[in-house]
Amino acid sequence: MNKEYYLSMKNITKKFGDVVANNNINFNVKGGEIHALLGENGAGKSTLMNMLSGIYIPDGGSIFIHGREARFKSPTDAIKSGVGMIYQHFKLIESMTAIQNILLGNKRKIFLNYDQELKKIQKIQDKYGFDVDLNKYVYDMSVGERENLEILKVLCRGADILILDEPTAVFTPQETKKLFDLMNRMKKEGCSIIFITHKLDEVMEVADSITILRKGESVETVKKEDTTPKELVDKMIGYHVDLAIKRSNTTIGKTILKVSDLNLINDANIPVLKNINFEIHEGEVVGIAGISGCGQKELCEAIAGVTKISSGKIEFEGKDITCKDSAKLAKENIGISFVPEDRIGMGLVGS
Ligand SMILES: Nc1ncnc2c1ncn2[C@@H]1O[C@H](COP(=O)(O)OP(=O)(O)OP(=O)(O)O)[C@@H](O)[C@H]1O
Ligand SMILES: [Mg+2]
Numbered sequence: 001m002n003k004e005y006y007l008s009m010k011n012i013t014k015k016f017g018d019v020v021a022n023n024n025i026n027f028n029v030k031g032g033e034i035h036a037l038l039g040e041n042g043a044g045k046s047t048l049m050n051m052l053s054g055i056y057i058p059d060g061g062s063i064f065i066h067g068r069e070a071r072f073k074s075p076t077d078a079i080k081s082g083v084g085m086i087y088q089h090f091k092l093i094e095s096m097t098a099i100q101n102i103l104l105g106n107k108r109k110i111f112l113n114y115d116q117e118l119k120k121i122q123k124i125q126d127k128y129g130f131d132v133d134l135n136k137y138v139y140d141m142s143v144g145e146r147e148n149l150e151i152l153k154v155l156c157r158g159a160d161i162l163i164l165d166e167p168t169a170v171f172t173p174q175e176t177k178k179l180f181d182l183m184n185r186m187k188k189e190g191c192s193i194i195f196i197t198h199k200l201d202e203v204m205e206v207a208d209s210i211t212i213l214r215k216g217e218s219v220e221t222v223k224k225e226d227t228t229p230k231e232l233v234d235k236m237i238g239y240h241v242d243l244a245i246k247r248s249n250t251t252i253g254k255t256i257l258k259v260s261d262l263n264l265i266n267d268a269n270i271p272v273l274k275n276i277n278f279e280i281h282e283g284e285v286v287g288i289a290g291i292s293g294c295g296q297k298e299l300c301e302a303i304a305g306v307t308k309i310s311s312g313k314i315e316f317e318g319k320d321i322t323c324k325d326s327a328k329l330a331k332e333n334i335g336i337s338f339v340p341e342d343r344i345g346m347g348l349v350g351s
Contacts, residue, residue: 005064006031006161006192007052007083012061014047021047023216024061029161029209034183034193036203039213040236045196046088048213049163052194053085054078065161084154085163090146092138099134102153124155129185143293144175151182155191162186163194168202172291180206200229212236253282255318257303257336262312264298272298276312297341304338304348305329 009027013020022044029035037045050056052063054072063070065081072078075085092101103117118134125132132148141149147167154162164183168176183193183206197203203210204224212219212235219235234240257280264273273295280286288296301307303314305326314322316334326348329336338348 004030006066007194008064009048009052010062010064012048012051012063013059014044014051014056015059020216022051022058025213025216025218027211027218028221029192029194031160031192032187032190033208034187034195034206036207036210037194037196037213038198038200038203038210038232038236040198042215043213043236044216045213046165049085049165049194049196052078052161053083053163079154079157079159082158082160083163084157084159084161086147086150086154086165086167088165088167088169090150092146092149094139095137097135097137098132098141098149098152101138101149102134102156121152121156125152128152128155128189129182142175143170144172144178147171147175147179148182151186155186160190161192161194163196165196166198167195168197168199170291170293176202200232203232204229214238250283252284255279255281256316258313258315259303260313260315262299262302262314263310264295264302264307265310266298273302273309300338300340301346304336306338306346306348 005028007027007029009025012022012025012027014022025044025048027037027048037049039045047056051058051072054075054077057073063072065083070077070081072081078085093104096104099118099121102121103112106112121134124130130148130152132145132152136145138146138149151162151164167179171179180202183195186193187208195203195207207224209221209223210227210232211221212232214236215238222232230243233243259276259278262273262276263271266272276295276299278286288299290296298307302309305321305324305328308325309322312322313320316336319334321329321334324332324334326338326346330348336348340347
């Protein structure tokens, strides 16, 4: 095996029943590089990384970390070998502070010397340029701060191979930039970073190498400077696609949906939607912009009758549908469909 690789996965296969999630995959990552793992939904990216982080055991193939074969039985084994995974859905305890989250599960001894641990963590913060407020409670943190804390946590456990699964999915552009600066700093310090994403512009900005997975197989590994976003899409999908969207001329017609003075107070008595007003007309596409957690999910759920609003009015083609839940909307053939952002969320598909 090539010594310069921090990580080498050879002929990895993983099946779930009849589904072959990973078929004979080869994947190599060098020290001090940012390696993007690219592929459509269901291509097998998370499955491959879950084997690297000790969550799944491969059905076939071998994993080498720093040249030595690794047989992980649990995430603890993986972290001991220097592999740290930062999951799409953070694994932090909200009612604890940053430092408590970092020290949690630290099984080296019964009693910890807090000041000593604090110094150690601060040293790592300084080395990589983090600015995590260690005494801040997780529930008070933005998504960007939580991501930084997750990364700091695995670095404190000695990880030098970091896996980031779609880290920027819910980030603001500023948070993304900050993360990329941090990734570059970690790279300079010799870490290997595996970056899972769908966003080609981010791949082109931050990655050194790119491995493309398609339908559970590794298609190719390319250097960033040898490829283009167009080529990457073709490799991901398996045939040529035209990325240019042809916009047809439309005429805006009558009002279809009208939302007036909509307010929503959640179960914790916090207002999540305040006085929302807008109209959508026939033949119109309306975008709703906002960072994650600003109420767009709740707004969609309210319109689709998944969530009951506190006050206001929703009209569809002139008909008041304010108090109708999604079952009623579907039954009465009101032409609203709602595809939620999260695959396991609640939606509405009417006629
Ligand atoms: N625990 C599981 N049980 C059954 N099937 C699974 C399981 N995990 C993944 N799969 C299937 O394996 C295939 C690969 O899934 P995987 O989650 O690895 O894809 P992915 O590339 O991470 O996709 P995404 O971009 O949507 O996160 C899919 O067909 C998926 O449905
Ligand atoms: Mg995934």
